[in-house]
Amino acid sequence: MSVMTLKVNGRTHTVDVDPATPLLYVLSDDLELRGPKFGCGLGQCGACTVILKGAAVRSCVTPVKTAVGSEITTLEGLGTAQKPHPLQQAFIDEQAAQCGFCVNGVILTAKAFLDKHPKATEEEIQQALSGVLCRCFTHVRMYQAIQKYAKEVAR
Amino acid sequence: MKTSMTSDAFAALARNGFSRRNFLKTSGALIVGFSIADRQVNAQGPGGAGGPSPGSPPINQLDSWIAIAADGSVTAYSGKEELGQGISTAQAQLVAEELSVPFARVKLIYCDTAMTPDQAYTSGSQSHPANFNHGNLAQAGATAREALLKMASQQLGVPVDQLTAAGGAISAKGDPSKRVTYGQLIGGKKFNLTLDPKAKRKPPSEWTVLGTPEQRPDIPEIVTGQFEFVHNVRVPGMLHGRVVRPPAPGATVMSVDESSVAGMPGLVKVVVKKNFVGVVAEKPWQAIQAAEKLKVSWSSGSGLANPADFYEQVRNQKPTRDVLLADSKDLEQKLGQAAAVVKATYLHPYQAHGSMGSSCAVADVQGDKATIWSPTQGVWYQRSTAAMVLGLKPENVRVIFRRGSGCYGLNAADTVTYDAALLSQAAGKPVRVQLTRKDELTSENYGNAFLMDERAGLDAQGNIVAWDHEAWSPTLGNRPGPGTPGNVITGSLVGFQPEPFTPRSPAPEPRGFNNNSNGIPSYAAALVDGVPKGAGTVRSARVLVHNIPSPFFTGPLRSPARFQNTFAHESFMDELAAHAKADPVDYRLRHLSSERVIDVLKAAAKAAKWEARPSPQSGMRKTGLATGRGVACVAYEGDNGYTGIVTEVEVDQDSGRIAVKRVFVAIDAGPISNPDGLKNQAEGGALQGMSRALLEEVTWDDQKVTSIDWRTYRTLPLGFPVPKVECVLLNRPEEEATGAGETSITVIAAAIGNAVFDATGARLRQIPFTPERVKAALNARA
Numbered sequence: 023m024s025v026m027t028l029k030v031n032g033r034t035h036t037v038d039v040d041p042a043t044p045l046l047y048v049l050s051d052d053l054e055l056r057g058p059k060f061g062c063g064l065g066q067c068g069a070c071t072v073i074l075k076g077a078a079v080r081s082c083v084t085p086v087k088t089a090v091g092s093e094i095t096t097l098e099g100l101g102t103a104q105k106p107h108p109l110q111q112a113f114i115d116e117q118a119a120q121c122g123f124c125v126n127g128v129i130l131t132a133k134a135f136l137d138k139h140p141k142a143t144e145e146e147i148q149q150a151l152s153g154v155l156c157r158c159f160t161h162v163r164m165y166q167a168i169q170k171y172a173k174e175v176a177r
Numbered sequence: 178m179k180t181s182m183t184s185d186a187f188a189a190l191a192r193n194g195f196s197r198r199n200f201l202k203t204s205g206a207l208i209v210g211f212s213i214a215d216r217q218v219n220a221q222g223p224g225g226a227g228g229p230s231p232g233s234p235p236i237n238q239l240d241s242w243i244a245i246a247a248d249g250s251v252t253a254y255s256g257k258e259e260l261g262q263g264i265s266t267a268q269a270q271l272v273a274e275e276l277s278v279p280f281a282r283v284k285l286i287y288c289d290t291a292m293t294p295d296q297a298y299t300s301g302s303q304s305h306p307a308n309f310n311h312g313n314l315a316q317a318g319a320t321a322r323e324a325l326l327k328m329a330s331q332q333l334g335v336p337v338d339q340l341t342a343a344g345g346a347i348s349a350k351g352d353p354s355k356r357v358t359y360g361q362l363i364g365g366k367k368f369n370l371t372l373d374p375k376a377k378r379k380p381p382s383e384w385t386v387l388g389t390p391e392q393r394p395d396i397p398e399i400v401t402g403q404f405e406f407v408h409n410v411r412v413p414g415m416l417h418g419r420v421v422r423p424p425a426p427g428a429t430v431m432s433v434d435e436s437s438v439a440g441m442p443g444l445v446k447v448v449v450k451k452n453f454v455g456v457v458a459e460k461p462w463q464a465i466q467a468a469e470k471l472k473v474s475w476s477s478g479s480g481l482a483n484p485a486d487f488y489e490q491v492r493n494q495k496p497t498r499d500v501l502l503a504d505s506k507d508l509e510q511k512l513g514q515a516a517a518v519v520k521a522t523y524l525h526p527y528q529a530h531g532s533m534g535s536s537c538a539v540a541d542v543q544g545d546k547a548t549i550w551s552p553t554q555g556v557w558y559q560r561s562t563a564a565m566v567l568g569l570k571p572e573n574v575r576v577i578f579r580r581g582s583g584c585y586g587l588n589a590a591d592t593v594t595y596d597a598a599l600l601s602q603a604a605g606k607p608v609r610v611q612l613t614r615k616d617e618l619t620s621e622n623y624g625n626a627f628l629m630d631e632r633a634g635l636d637a638q639g640n641i642v643a644w645d646h647e648a649w650s651p652t653l654g655n656r657p658g659p660g661t662p663g664n665v666i667t668g669s670l671v672g673f674q675p676e677p678f679t680p681r682s683p684a685p686e687p688r689g690f691n692n693n694s695n696g697i698p699s700y701a702a703a704l705v706d707g708v709p710k711g712a713g714t715v716r717s718a719r720v721l722v723h724n725i726p727s728p729f730f731t732g733p734l735r736s737p738a739r740f741q742n743t744f745a746h747e748s749f750m751d752e753l754a755a756h757a758k759a760d761p762v763d764y765r766l767r768h769l770s771s772e773r774v775i776d777v778l779k780a781a782a783k784a785a786k787w788e789a790r791p792s793p794q795s796g797m798r799k800t801g802l803a804t805g806r807g808v809a810c811v812a813y814e815g816d817n818g819y820t821g822i823v824t825e826v827e828v829d830q831d832s833g834r835i836a837v838k839r840v841f842v843a844i845d846a847g848p849i850s851n852p853d854g855l856k857n858q859a860e861g862g863a864l865q866g867m868s869r870a871l872l873e874e875v876t877w878d879d880q881k882v883t884s885i886d887w888r889t890y891r892t893l894p895l896g897f898p899v900p901k902v903e904c905v906l907l908n909r910p911e912e913e914a915t916g917a918g919e920t921s922i923t924v925i926a927a928a929i930g931n932a933v934f935d936a937t938g939a940r941l942r943q944i945p946f947t948p949e950r951v952k953a954a955l956n957a958r959a
Contacts, residue, residue, distance in 0.1 A: 162864070
């Protein structure tokens with residue numbers, strides 16, 4: 023165990039954990055955040071995605087020690103139900119969810135990609151989401167929501 | 178629905194000793210008493226099993242369903258839960274509509290054995306018919322409205338027919354000064370009324386809330402990371418468990434070397450109960466490491482059928498349990514007289530539910546009492562079976578539904594609930610368990626593999642004169658029903674048997690009309706005592722199903738057996754149309770009698786601008802890209818939802834890859850409760866069915882399952898070229914509400930296969946349509 027300081031959604035947290043612990047468990051259990059989720063533990067589905075140093079990473083295969091000192095953004099860090107981020111608002115407008123378990127990975131992956139590539143084409147966005155799963159197959163609406171936001175970003 | 182009090186806030190209250198009784202008292206709503214349920218009333222509605230469990234709020238009592246607080250807010254209680262299919266929103270709309278209150282004033286509480294009526298499982302496309310027709314929640318709403326009108330009449334001195342209800346208040350028509358609110362009439366008190374079967378539902382022509390695309394209240398919380406899934410339930414003092422499953426079906430524990438994990442940080446306990454093995458630790462990562470390190474010696478498994486000739490073994494395995502769904506007794510005679518007899522065999526593999534998040538549950542077993550947070554589809558059955566697993570009395574177990582990852586049927590939700598309960602009991606502390614990806618994919622109850630023989634006789638004009646369907650399917654276990662925790666793996670590991678396999682051959686004569694999972698083709702007349710019960714015109718038919726024991730646990734997977742049977746029926750119908758050189762839509766219409774199937778078929782064809790001509794298309798190329806269109810339709814379970822579908826595909830004949838370009842779905846689910854929710858289900862069902870048709874398949878070697886993660890159990894990711902999906906919703910306000918969530922998924926596999934045939938002349942008869950199988954079919958063309 024060792025004491026580490028994490029910067030999550032603009033706040034500083036001190037935790038005392040095994041430094042090899044995947045970041046996901048620290049976020050979801052020590053900090054009780056609900057955005058990042060365990061889907062596979064193998065980096066294959068995207069449910070655990072967080073934004074670390076501006077990039078979407080799979081927190082289930084990222085040791086917590088490698089995140090020390092970097093700004094970590096989870097789904098909660100974008101906006102709230104009362105004041106959602108424009109991409110979150112687009113998901114609400116399009117009713118782009120069924121069970122909702124995958125939404126964390128979908129929104130954060132799209133957000134990080136569009137932050138870096140604000141003029142991305144539909145095909146490029148699709149490529150960026152090639153490693154993200156939604157098993158309810160809410161694809162149609164999710165792309166409608168992402169495209170809506172992408173148009174706002176490109177403007 | 179109100180979001181001011183979140184589900185977890187409610188749970189927190191409950192954890193601190195506020196029962197529903199206390200909650201309602203303190204919030205000013207009425208107090209609901211509990212008594213042994215009236216077992217005469219069937220709460221499930223169509224397809225339900227027996228009456229409610231002992232301890233369920235009596236389902237014939239209005240107070241079991243609806244409570245109105247002093248401030249006029251409405252709390253509704255339902256036994257049908259939100260799995261992501263949108264039914265909670267529709268149910269709140271229903272209550273708001275029947276009571277004439279704004280949608281936001283209704284709070285819906287569902288599936289908690291301390292509070293909500295037992296409506297069996299949330300499954301089988303039964304929620305819409307059970308709660309939106311003439312019983313249960315719908316009738317409770319109508320009964321409450323009429324009761325409130327009577328009370329208002331007395332209080333205001335105005336006859337009921339001179340009163341109008343709006344915005345949670347009742348006033349005299351033409352004299353708004355004579356007005357009384359629901360809160361003033363009943364707030365905090367019981368109705369003490371039995372559900373009135375004569376209470377009138379509001380006619381759809383007067384609907385203002387139901388029938389509109391009300392937004393789902395849970396989505397803002399979901400997209401901002403505030404929603405509480407079962408995975409997020411946290412109980413004070415909670416520990417984390419991990420299970421160690423047998424490496425192969427049939428493997429049993431020889432020994433467990435606890436010293437292999439001695440001294441590991443955070444480890445609390447190693448738990449062994451017969452063949453159930455697990456660890457409990459303070460933190461999840463510690464539990465994961467301990468489970469990986471724990472040395473368990475297992476016997477070898479019972480061995481698995483060689484996958485290379487699996488379907489032949491399925492065909493030949495004895496003994497069988499046979500079910501005869503239909504038999505007109507003249508089949509062989511009609512086939513003998515036919516101008517042509519066409520035959521084909523279709524294959525469907527075991528498929529996984531493959532939930533995005535592996536299953537999770539939290540249990541707090543303290544002495545002889547247990548509280549369990551579970552994503553189960555049946556809280557009351559989970560309660561009675563968890564009690565068996567724990568050796569407790571059912572009345573001392575409370576099961577609270579919390580949403581898991583989308584389940585699409587019997588994923589590992591029930592089994593992980595037993596895991597958490599067993600580990601909590603052993604540790605004496607609350608324990609949370611989430612399965613590994615591998616455990617989720619290898620020890621859930623798979624959707625059934627099917628082998629299906631189709632045979633039909635055609636007359637000289639190509640009309641169908643006889644239809645024979647014979648299917649074989651391996652089964653083991655099922656949903657944990659009353660008394661069968663052994664229907665899922667954890668129950669069996671601690672010594673409970675799955676429901677027994679009882680051979681029976683020949684099958685007894687069919688009694689009445691039994692569509693049994695779309696076993697009967699939509700084109701069969703299915704005569705019962707000379708009266709047609711089917712959706713079609715073919716009078717001569719036989720439908721025979723053989724069940725055999727399965728090496729893997731099996732259970733309902735979205736559109737269970739219907740997906741499989743309909744794939745065979747609708748692909749075969751296309752083969753018959755091609756044999757008759759008829760247009761596939763026209764040919765279907767020639768053999769349908771049900772107006773509702775005809776209408777969805779025509780609506781899908783119209784949306785797709787279907788061009789009438791036989792398949793395959795003329796002048797097709799045998800290399801490179803080929804495009805085609807396919808159609809399919811079904812009367813889901815005979816009369817529980819209707820759908821027609823057209824797909825347009827592109828086939829790369831060099832690689833064997835199929836790309837679905839456009840999908841047109843037409844759905845009739847009776848009166849539409851929430852058009853946007855229905856559309857969401859239609860879109861998702863079509864694409865999920867497409868993934869199942871193109872990619873999904875459980876694989877194994879001689880000992881163990883080998884599809885253990887998302888590389889080996891393949892699914893379409895978010896990032897694939899998503900086809901355009903266009904939905905046509907046929908509103909039928911004069912009909913009964915039917916199922917909706919399993920309609921488009923049921924027909925899409927055949928529609929894709931039929932489109933590939935149209936494009937290339939190659940017929941696909943085995944799911945999934947992998948590039949290798951497509952290539953083989955292309956190479957087999959004349």
